[in-house]
Amino acid sequence: MPEGEGGVRRPRVQKNVTRAIASDICADVFPIGGFLPTENDLCQRYGVSRTVIRESLKILESKGLVRGRSRVGTVVCSKEEWNILDQQVLEWIGPRIFELDLLACVLDARRAIEPFAAEFAAERATVQDVAEIERAWERMRDAEGDLEAFTQADVAFHAALLKASHNQVFMQLASIIRAALEFSLHASNEAAAVRDEAVEIHKSLVEALRLRDKAAARECSHRMLDIAARDLAIAVKNHPAPAGA
Amino acid sequence: MPEGEGGVRRPRVQKNVTRAIASDICADVFPIGGFLPTENDLCQRYGVSRTVIRESLKILESKGLVRGRSRVGTVVCSKEEWNILDQQVLEWIGPRIFELDLLACVLDARRAIEPFAAEFAAERATVQDVAEIERAWERMRDAEGDLEAFTQADVAFHAALLKASHNQVFMQLASIIRAALEFSLHASNEAAAVRDEAVEIHKSLVEALRLRDKAAARECSHRMLDIAARDLAIAVKNHPAPAGA
DNA sequence: CAATTGCCTTTGTATGATGAATGAAATATC
């Protein structure tokens, strides 16, 4: 009879513990390449049983953050091994995405992908797809001064565009594009003029999709990405730059 | 005292069980949208303890194959929710990748990505990067009639190219490109003439990288993809086509 | 008939025990 006094509280803590360990890894509490504490130590640190700790470690391992070596310990993998395309991993990284110079990578990847996605969308988007994209555009237009709303609408627009491309690979990239957008838009979109220009181009893309005009869709995408590049430049300037190589 | 008679065998089974469940999902033993057996039933079916089953389910859940609903059961997610960019997931899917019409998606994605990657590689590849790519090319050249060796070399070539682009997003796509290549090359590369042509173009790309000629690198990539498109057409013809909508 | 209540099932968490394997310390051997 464990804890005899009348009743043991057992809240659902799995997700929290997993996130906590992941955050601690991202925050360098557990340095890259080093060993995590033993499972028993982790139990004490996070105040849960070994069951929860082990299941959390399995999740982290399955996403490339750590690697369990039998009877030796659990080591934190280098960031190159992390599944950075995984939605959860990106959530764990959060604003620290700035420090991974991922934003530039994502922008380059967007330059490769989004014009193609726009073309495919012009070809294959359903009426519902276009409607969803337009709804996102309307939210952008109506966001006015609400920066958070504008960002979310912009993110939704690009996610819907990828979805409309009906390409499963592109669709899977929505999460990382979302993450990159969220953190670069926040840091750059103060100026209303910038937003107005973005709204206009996004509208043009919607129209191109309606007309099934592949060339125009591609062109709009390129212009969007030029704006995104400018935004990114502003964002990294405003941000404590990662003194990288 | 469990199993009193002298000693309990406890082999490492976690990975096998995880793969087994995943395979059974892919093989429609556990249909999409349906419930998995209860954890206790799974224990019996796979002959392991609930600990192992639960940790396996956590892994599968973290990769989007299943979703555990508290006290209700574990449901198999639709394939759109699977993390198909995840290396392990692709291994679990294996040859059934044909049935997911992923191959066409990947080819489209390669058309978007690889020319860019080739450009970036021309810009940023280190001497080691180019050397690794060239080693892969040599293995292609020397493969002669060995189809398996040729395929592996081809796969290595493209993985090395993505790595040489020094773009983390592109690099993460190596696993799905690998999977798609393996299964479409196997089904198409019988003809020696096809391989000779491929070897030649791959060589041209290596030279373009050496000269840091972005335009030439991009052009070579395009020509490779035209060949890949032809290969894919052959592969799907040779394969029991998924009569999909 | 409808709403509530209670039971059953199933997942979530906790705990203790034991197997197994690794790395290092201790020992034996040359």
Add this chain to the structure above:
DNA sequence: GATATTTCATTCATCATACAAAGGCAATTG
């Protein structure tokens, strides 16, 4: 003294059990 072998402690891997929590279902009750 240097090397090879053995032992041992540590730590992960698995098993088994127990109980809590909550969804679903059915019986109860108004």
